[in-house]
């Protein structure tokens with residue numbers, strides 16, 4: 001559905017995008033993650049045929065960005081990170097205006113506008129002025145606008161930026177709904193946790209270069225050098241911690257949460273900590289808890305990027 005090869009954009013000496021190669025199949029939801037200035041908007045604008053690359057290949061829905069711009073524009077819905085809304089226009093008029101631009105006529109136009117309004121949960125605001133909407137509502141209206149012509153592919157540039165926590169959750173739910181409709185979605189964000197549970201693939205980009213391309217699980221494993229487990233044997237945690245320190249597979253041990261848990265980091269070559277249960281029981285302890293410590297997705301992001309922006 002979307003394919004790029006060695007896609008590059010230079011501004012003078014600066015590589016806004018350097019040899020980007022990625023592929024999205026039908027139904028993929030690809031999280032494009034990177035700090036400010038990483039090249040996300042540049043990529044989206046090239047794919048939307050609004051910006052020419054310096055070199056490299058890209059195609060959307062089988063059409064080349066060089067020869068099939070018209071077809072691409074018909075096939076995609078592109079929501080930029082910033083878009084203007086017009087003064088003195090009601091929500092429904094705003095959508096009708098764009099529906100007309102997409103040449104959706106007569107009754108079909110009315111029907112389509114109502115449909116997308118319902119989808120983004122703005123039906124109750126249909127007669128409100130667009131300028132009176134909150135940021136979250138404006139973003140949802142922006143999304144409604146790019147859904148009018150029923151595109152198969154959506155390019156969404158930071159749809160949740162500037163939203164409060166509730167509006168972020170609403171936006172995430174909306175993206176899940178679009179995913180279940182089978183849309184192919186490229187969605188950017190500078191926050192990994194925000195996208196982790198809705199995307200089946202992610203790309204981490206920094207200074208124009210794709211540093212990681214794969215699924216969330218693989219990203220976590222790439223960053224996690226050590227497996228860490230949380231263990232409890234109740235009252236006897238202190239003595240168990242001392243025993244654990246002597247296991248050859250264990251790198252280091254720490255008593256945490258006022259000694260109610262033991263944090264056990266395994267040596268780098270150890271993939272699985274389930275042996276801890278068996279061994280502690282053999283040592284005569286009654287095991288109350290054993291679980292792998294969850295890795296913070298922010299840490300994954302920080303681990304893959306170096307925190308340098310252009």
Ligand SMILES: Nc1ncnc2c1ncn2[C@@H]1O[C@H](COP(=O)(O)OP(=O)(O)OP(=O)(O)O)[C@@H](O)[C@H]1O
Nearest residue numbers: 011016034035036037038039040041042043190310
């Ligand atoms: N028209 C331009 N002229 C010169 N440099 C530009 C131009 N447009 C973008 N850049 C530079 O290209 C780099 C990538 O910018 P881009 O907007 O793609 O980043 P981004 O990942 O979308 O960041 P943000 O999250 O801030 O939108 C930045 O260093 C930016 O300053």
